Amino acid sequence: MTSAPDELRFDELWTDFLEGELPPEGIAELERLFEDRPSLQVRGADLLQTHRLLGFLLQDDKQSGDAFVGSVMKAIPQSDAAFTESVLQSLPGHSLQSPVPLASADANPTMPGLRGYAIATMLLVSLGCFLTMAWLHSGSRTGLMVEVVQVANGASAEWVPGEQILLDELALVRGNVQLRLPSDVVLDLHAPVELRFINAMNVHVRSGKITADVGERGKGFVIETTQARVVDLGTRFGVDASNAAHTDVVVFKGQVELFEPGIKERVALLNQGEGVRIEKHRRTSRIVSITSSGVPGSWSVQETGDQRAVITAVRDSMSASDEEAKKWPSLRNFYRIAPGGLHDGALAFADESDHWTSVPTSLRGADLVQTFAADGFNWWMQLTLSIQQPCELFVMVDRRNDVPSWLKEDFADTGETIVLNCVPRNQRGPINRQLEYGVWKRIIAHPGEVKLGAPYGEPPSDRKSFQPNRMYGVAARPLP
Amino acid sequence: MSNSESRTDDPIPAETYHRAQAGERDAIEMLVQHHQRQVRAWVAAHCPVGCDADDIAQRTFLAAITRLGDFQVGTCFLAWLLTIARYQLMTESTRLRRLADYHSRHAPGLLAREMERRMHQPDDGLSDRLVYLQDCLSSLGESPRQFLHWRYDEELPLEEIASRAGRTIPAIKKQLWLLRQKLQQCIEAKVSAAQGGTA
Numbered sequence: 001m002t003s004a005p006d007e008l009r010f011d012e013l014w015t016d017f018l019e020g021e022l023p024p025e026g027i028a029e030l031e032r033l034f035e036d037r038p039s040l041q042v043r044g045a046d047l048l049q050t051h052r053l054l055g056f057l058l059q060d061d062k063q064s065g066d067a068f069v070g071s072v073m074k075a076i077p078q079s080d081a082a083f084t085e086s087v088l089q090s091l092p093g094h095s096l097q098s099p100v101p102l103a104s105a106d107a108n109p110t111m112p113g114l115r116g117y118a119i120a121t122m123l124l125v126s127l128g129c130f131l132t133m134a135w136l137h138s139g140s141r142t143g144l145m146v147e148v149v150q151v152a153n154g155a156s157a158e159w160v161p162g163e164q165i166l167l168d169e170l171a172l173v174r175g176n177v178q179l180r181l182p183s184d185v186v187l188d189l190h191a192p193v194e195l196r197f198i199n200a201m202n203v204h205v206r207s208g209k210i211t212a213d214v215g216e217r218g219k220g221f222v223i224e225t226t227q228a229r230v231v232d233l234g235t236r237f238g239v240d241a242s243n244a245a246h247t248d249v250v251v252f253k254g255q256v257e258l259f260e261p262g263i264k265e266r267v268a269l270l271n272q273g274e275g276v277r278i279e280k281h282r283r284t285s286r287i288v289s290i291t292s293s294g295v296p297g298s299w300s301v302q303e304t305g306d307q308r309a310v311i312t313a314v315r316d317s318m319s320a321s322d323e324e325a326k327k328w329p330s331l332r333n334f335y336r337i338a339p340g341g342l343h344d345g346a347l348a349f350a351d352e353s354d355h356w357t358s359v360p361t362s363l364r365g366a367d368l369v370q371t372f373a374a375d376g377f378n379w380w381m382q383l384t385l386s387i388q389q390p391c392e393l394f395v396m397v398d399r400r401n402d403v404p405s406w407l408k409e410d411f412a413d414t415g416e417t418i419v420l421n422c423v424p425r426n427q428r429g430p431i432n433r434q435l436e437y438g439v440w441k442r443i444i445a446h447p448g449e450v451k452l453g454a455p456y457g458e459p460p461s462d463r464k465s466f467q468p469n470r471m472y473g474v475a476a477r478p479l480p
Numbered sequence: 481m482s483n484s485e486s487r488t489d490d491p492i493p494a495e496t497y498h499r500a501q502a503g504e505r506d507a508i509e510m511l512v513q514h515h516q517r518q519v520r521a522w523v524a525a526h527c528p529v530g531c532d533a534d535d536i537a538q539r540t541f542l543a544a545i546t547r548l549g550d551f552q553v554g555t556c557f558l559a560w561l562l563t564i565a566r567y568q569l570m571t572e573s574t575r576l577r578r579l580a581d582y583h584s585r586h587a588p589g590l591l592a593r594e595m596e597r598r599m600h601q602p603d604d605g606l607s608d609r610l611v612y613l614q615d616c617l618s619s620l621g622e623s624p625r626q627f628l629h630w631r632y633d634e635e636l637p638l639e640e641i642a643s644r645a646g647r648t649i650p651a652i653k654k655q656l657w658l659l660r661q662k663l664q665q666c667i668e669a670k671v672s673a674a675q676g677g678t679a
Binding site: 011014015016018019027030031034035041042044045046047048049050051052053054055056057058059060065068069071072073075076196204206226245279280281 | 505508509512513516517520521524525526527529532533534535537538541542545588589590591593594595598606609610613614617628629632633634635637638653654656657660663664667
């Protein structure tokens with residue numbers, strides 16, 4: 001232990017650095033200390049290596065080793081014949097055919113055979129005048145031919161829609177891209193994101209957020225992250241691995257199975273409108289609300305930073321433990337906030353395909369909260385909205401039964417009507433009925449939290465003959 | 481974990497390497513299984529701040545598997561793997577360097593340079609340090625081991641560790657710092673003793 005002022009300061013900064021809590025100015029201060037005292041560079045590197053080895057040793061068990069071996073074996077080509085051929089081709093007498101011209105690079109004289117691989121894996125191509133997008137063409141056989149469907153917001157000046165490109169790895173640092181894999185799976189990528197294309201049915205997301213739209217041919221498509229293995233069962237879903245400590249998985253349509261990498265036992269089966277955060281050791285927690293602008297792939301589990309948004313977050317009184325969520329799967333539902341998203345055809349619920357129609361002029365373009373239909377028959381919940389600017393807050397309520405007392409007390413009936421088109425659960429059938437909803441309004445003069453009650457004040461006395469209301473909807477628009 | 485280790489330390493029979501070169505999956509799996517721990521530890525200790533060590537280790541094995549024909553049976557397979565791992569880390573370091581303002585956000589540039597320097601050292605005694613660290617860990621009492629378990633195995637946030645331990649976050653940070661220091665000093669003492677110095 002040392003006591004020089006520089007070293008004491010180093011100790012403080014270094015502790016925050018290892019905990020990921022050192023702000024940029026702290027990094028700069030650490031850099032200055034390293035410049036002034038080169039011995040601290042060596043000490044820092046020693047401590048960093050010990051820190052890394054601690055992490056390795058304390059996590060090193062048979063399960064972790066087996067999972068690693070499994071991940072390597074799974075990533076090698078599936079066809080034995082193709083794999084054998086790829087190995088045989090590397091034997092003397094076979095020439096390595098590369099799909100792209102390779103630049104020259106220094107080869108290790110003691111390992112001539114590695115030359116091709118080293119050159120290929122080190123060829124990082126940048127597009128535009130800066131590193132707008134980089135992709136790694138590899139001479140190995142793990143590259144995948146994909147179709148560029150859309151390029152937007154400055155992601156690349158060179159890729160054009162319809163172009164076929166060979167990708168092994170992709171680091172997108174600006175804009176967004178839509179790609180179609182040979183399995184017809186369409187991926188929406190929003191920068192910053194880094195991923196590896198293992199094959200047409202499997203991608204590994206190192207960091208960032210992607211959304212997958214999986215058709216019939218792509219059923220079984222897998223997205224892997226450090227904490228999760230998400231297996232699609234015919235669906236549209238999103239995976240966010242922006243934070244190294246956890247992975248968020250949300251299902252917009254259909255179903256996915258969630259696993260921990262290398263472990264056969266399923267962590268969860270998620271349906272439309274459900275989402276979980278998975279951390280190490282299978283710890284999961286509910287994702288309560290997401291914000292989604294309606295642009296494919298544009299969603300966030302964070303509170304929106306959009307200053308124009310009226311509602312920034314929604315939560316309810318039903319936060320569930322993992323055990324409760326397993327017993328009551330609807331406790332994994334999330335609320336979806338769609339800024340400016342209320343229009344004819346807008347989805348009404350996060351967990352069903354019912355949609356709004358005959359939207360009155362006063363509501364068009366309002367921020368919409370997709371609640372979940374599973375809550376329609378509920379007398380114990382409370383909803384809390386975080387509102388960031390003065391607004392008109394609307395609650396749309398099924399007119400078939402009495403409206404709840406909290407609505408009568410806090411809101412005024414506008415006399416307007418909005419119609420809910422109900423769609424059967426299989427999501428492919430025709431609209432099977434239309435329900436009229438009354439529109440109630442309250443002026444929120446001061447930003448803050450607003451609480452809404454349950455669809456019912458208390459359970460009905462005769463549950464058998466009772467026809468429950470569909471769940472209410474919520475919308476808001478800023479005061480002029 | 482020297483690159484110049486001889487193959488005589490390798491318990492895997494030459495026949496397994498030949499079978500792996502012929503593309504037999506069970507032989508390849510055996511090679512991965514046998515060497516994964518040392519490769520992963522080496523990569524974990526050398527990878528730049530911000531990279532995923534197991535991802536680099538996986539890429540190392542995949543690169544090695546597709547180039548198995550280049551491996552000369554009879555030489556040290558681990559040394560060959562670590563050379564490939566070094567190339568993978570160089571690629572990763574290059575990638576991270578090229579990301580805009582990476583260093584100002586994630587790590588001091590001088591630290592990254594020192595880590596890269598170590599990556600190129602032929603033998604940095606890492607396998608010994610791993611064994612020493614294990615010994616040093618065993619000498620700790622149950623309470624400090626619990627803190628390390630929460631921090632490194634369960635990877636709990638500091639808030640949760642503080643809540644479980646009934647202490648403040650600054651106290652937890654200090655405790656972790658002291659433990660890391662203690663382990664570092666323990667390792668250095670063992671390295672020194674092994675080199676014939678005074679422990």
